[in-house]
Amino acid sequence: MAFTGKYEFESDENYDDFVKAIGLPSEKVEMGRNCKIVTEVVQNGNDFTWTQHFPGGRTTTNTFTIGKEADMETMGGKKFKATVKMEGGKVVADFPNYHHTAEIAGGKLVELSTASGVTYKRTSKKIA
Numbered sequence: 001m002a003f004t005g006k007y008e009f010e011s012d013e014n015y016d017d018f019v020k021a022i023g024l025p026s027e028k029v030e031m032g033r034n035c036k037i038v039t040e041v042v043q044n045g046n047d048f049t050w051t052q053h054f055p056g057g058r059t060t061t062n063t064f065t066i067g068k069e070a071d072m073e074t075m076g077g078k079k080f081k082a083t084v085k086m087e088g089g090k091v092v093a094d095f096p097n098y099h100h101t102a103e104i105a106g107g108k109l110v111e112l113s114t115a116s117g118v119t120y121k122r123t124s125k126k127i128a
Helices: 015-022 026-032
Strands: 005-013 038-044 047-053 059-065 069-073 079-083 085-087 090-095 098-105 108-115 118-126
Touching: 005 108, 015 026, 015 098, 015 108, 015 118, 079 090
Parallel strands: none
Antiparallel strands: 005 038, 005 118, 038 047, 047 059, 059 069, 069 079, 085 090, 090 098, 098 108, 108 118
């Protein structure tokens, strides 16, 4: 399974411009800056469980099947419905106010989120 593993935040690009583009409240902007998020992915064929562990014990889990609508939750806690797709080895989803892709590149989890022409890149290294 290409995505299965545990990944720890390593670096990001364009964080400030991106959170401004999606209108994240200022208290959440500081909370997320250089946040050592640990992402745990379990992939079983087209079924995924995607969990993000935040410092302080908060966790967000999204469970979905490629090509089927699923109940999802943003990092900020907003609930929505989305159909996650697989395009060229990338997991692709449209969140309420941004487009998100995730792929494994060079053994790392690389996530791109794009809103209003601004792309935020988060890279996480595999730890398990």
